[in-house]
Amino acid sequence: MSPLFPALAAGSTRPALQFGDQALSHAELATVAGALAARIAGAPRVAVWATPTLGTAVGVVAALLAGVPVVPVNPKTGERELTHIVTDSSPTLVLAERGVELPPILAALARLDTDVTEVTHLTGVPGAAAPAPPPPAEPSPEAPALIVYTSGTTGPPKGVVLPRRAVAATLDALEDAWQWTDADVLVHALPLFHVHGLILGILGPLRRGGSVRHLGRFGTDGVARELSSGATMLFGVPTMYHRIAEALADDPALAKALTGARLLVSGSAALPVHDHERIAAATGRRVIERYGMTETLMNTSVRADGEPRAGAVGVPLAGVELRLVDESGAAIAAYDGDTVGEIQVRGPNLFTEYLNRPDATEAAFDDGWFRTGDMAIRDPDGYVRIVGRKATDLIKSGGYKIGAGEIENVLLEHPGVREAAVTGEPDEDLGERIVAWIVPAQADAPPSAEELAAHVGAQLASHKRPRTVRYLEALPRNDMGKIMKRALRG
Template sequence: MPLLAALLDPADRAAFLTTPEGTWSRHELLGWAAAIAADLEGAPIVAVHAVPGAPTIAAVTAALLAGVPIVPVPPDAGQLERAHVLRDSGAVLMLSDDPSAAADSGLPIVPITRVQRSGTIPAEPAGTQPALVLYTSGTTGAPKGVVVSRAAIVADIDALATAWLWTPDDTLVHGLPLYHVHGLVLGVLGPLRLGARLAHTGRPTPQAYAQQAGTMYFGVPTVWSRIAARPAEARRLAAARLLVSGSAPLPAPVFHDLRELTGQAPVERYGMTETLITISARADGERRPGQVGLPLDGISTRIVDESGSLLPADGTTIGHLQLKGPTLFDGYLRGGVAGRPVTEAVQPPPLVDGWYPTGDVATIGPDGWHRLVGRASTDLIKTGGYRVGAGEVEDVLLSHPAVREAAVIGLPDDDLGERITAFVVGDPVPPDDLIAFVAERLAAHKRPRAVHHLQELPRNSMGKVQKNRLRDVH
């Protein structure tokens, strides 16, 4: 079945896509995207100025119809970041309604919003063809282009449909950015394949979510935290059957608040740009705070130590998470394809005996449930001969009534190797009181050695705390 299976039913004229700009049926969106696709014929790779809203959705759909890999460019990207993405990807044009969107690159601009429509629908490309080139956040250097095939997207959406009981009867509501896996692959391509209706709110505010009558809502922890802080808006979501949280760990207090206010616990899931979504709680199953669930159909996981030796799935041993399955990316784009097909410029994934090393650390329980500790580089703290997961300490700090946000890192220490250091947002509390609070609830070696109060934690556009920036704050 094609990636855009639900869209390719031209007889369907019911409302499908709703955004602040208006409402479109599948028939109308297909005609709009087909007209744009005609302008992309023969292009090796194109970019889209991924502002939130219907034009970006139409542009991405057009590129997929045309069989042309597309690079979403964040609208808030700085000049250097935008220039790097456009240069590195080798995009030959930019889809945008803003004539200045690619002014620094000299790329031709193809307008998205247009009056003309087309009834000529290109043939579906092979599933092995690249669909998206998504640029990573670049926390360890310049952002890298992750090449994702049509087949990987289809496998992921179908596995999530099984896990979440996602059907054409659903209405998905979200306001997430349209240049990441969560907002774009799940939040746009999911409905285009499965037939569910989509309401994109432009911005993911509590008021915007409450105004839409959805059966499924997608959000990142920052979104859910703000919704939980607005009880009236949160209760408006009680009629939904699924609240999905991802892209960063959902704090346990927010999990419990949402369950109390909406009558259901949120579903958490795990994924990354290179693997798409691979682990999730089930719509018809248990949901546990601080845990992301079970591998999706077709996905295998394991944890290993630094030498690559297999570690036990006992629920307590922390190890490096590896996985394999049909949702893995094709590889990283070698910079500057310069008009060549993307398939000729892909560096294969760095697999270890067929397994992809995610760079994350986790525990796996005897029942298969996964708890993500975080990134190996920042969230696995080696202190005094012990291995401590930052997330465990953060969860305890968040259970203190005065703490609204918490981030824990390891800082260099001559005696301990690394000392556990906490950064909190909330009401003023003496640091020693918070240290004692943790020491009473966890092993003594897991307590923070220092606590710093901040006005806010540094976060990226998806709500992930940028812990590397905290190293300069203490």
């Protein structure tokens, strides 16, 4: 297998990583990460305290150069969950910024710090840093690269073992889909403990030989600044794009910056159609969406040379096989834009196992196909549209199978709705009734339940109207901006 990061191996002097005023070229990163790799080589696993900093990126790259599996740890993880992750993955080292106060369970490990200030100083002075020793031979493609823990919505988080093969396959498929080159400069502000922010947002530019500018913390001013000064791509989640859409009317500099971007990509959850349209109207640019998950990395995307279509996540990436199945497990042949089925995928992008959970690993597959639990429809041209999760977003009401996502998009088009979520709850007559959870645009003048039902009924079939409306000040969301529907149901 070729190196994960050819530009590092080649000693490219082009910019690689920038976090605020801290920056490294590919050659400098090779030196710094190579030296750290030599120190940790042979460790069974390392945990990385994944703050949005240069040190986190250096630590992850160093571990990958050394062939040591990385366990990224969310710094906001609670004590019980953190204890489970550390006990389950058994790292022998933790990489963290110097001066960071770690929880006792991590501080107790043999600790090896990376100091961003020192790193930048050493690499910024010619001759101050000795060349790193040659890295170990490239591990097997099936060797673990990262162990990323799921959100744990149905029990303790599971450690998803991602092989080097999956990382390379996904990033190379996105090179094709997004026409991603070493000339691209990516800007994002995503956390670095999950696959979107870390694998796509940091390892992606490094594999291409391009560069990434991480904002540290999301702000529309930072987006405008970086896109106006050479950045070509923006990665974000719907919460970020919603804030951008809200700001555009009063921020011509932001609109101009977005207009000049080559690619605007949203993921991790569906981007509401209303935000798609507001951004397109103000900038002339369409946000494209992609679909993936921790276990599969990326499965589909709207292509850079394809048609951006609000509410669609595009077509399967190169090497990815995707099918929809019905409740009996039979494949659905229809490409009719209406028939709902569960997405199953297979390909080189898949994980190898859930760490220490052979039972869960076996249950996750159907004759080699991974059961995603996501429900979707396919348009006649093959575009995939996600309608929700099988467990929380597929509502069976009055004999119909209804995806919550399409109702949410229509609700968000109502001027009196700021945020919306749709769930089902038991109903003696219908089986399940549709419930809309609404954050009104004006708290003192919310749209009535009757008005919202009529609004949905005018756009969709009448059986998709919400039967109950509940009003909230805010929807419960996780760190990625995904709505936590189990909290609503609870």
